[in-house]
Amino acid sequence: MIKKPLKIKCDDGLDARPIALLVQEASQYESRVFIEIGSKKINAKSIMGMMSLKLSGGEDLTVVAEGVDEEAAANGIEKFLEHAR
Incomplete structure (x- = not known):
């Protein structure tokens, strides 16, 4: 299992x-x-x-991935959230 703490960088949050x-x-x-x-x-x-x-800008969250491709999943979600607008 991988746990990755992240922050929503999009000021307006995610709609x-x-x-x-x-x-x-x-x-x-x-x-x-x-x-x-x-x-x-x-x-x-x-x-x-x-x-x-209702994810808001600046909000802290943790991505939890568990399974055969957990590292790829956690990294994919992290990359998505870094570039989400």
Whole structure:
């Protein structure tokens, strides 16, 4: 299992389109991928779950990946979030 702490860099946070793209990114991997914020742990492959997080700019989160391609999954989500607008 890999846990990667990250920060949302987009000042406006993530709305529906970037969230949908994030779910697509997470869905490419065999590993289970979750986003943790505080006490919430949401499946990053679930569009409804991810929309419920209402990710704001500057917010701290942790990407958790577990499975055969966990390193690639965590790195892919990190790269996506670094460039999300």
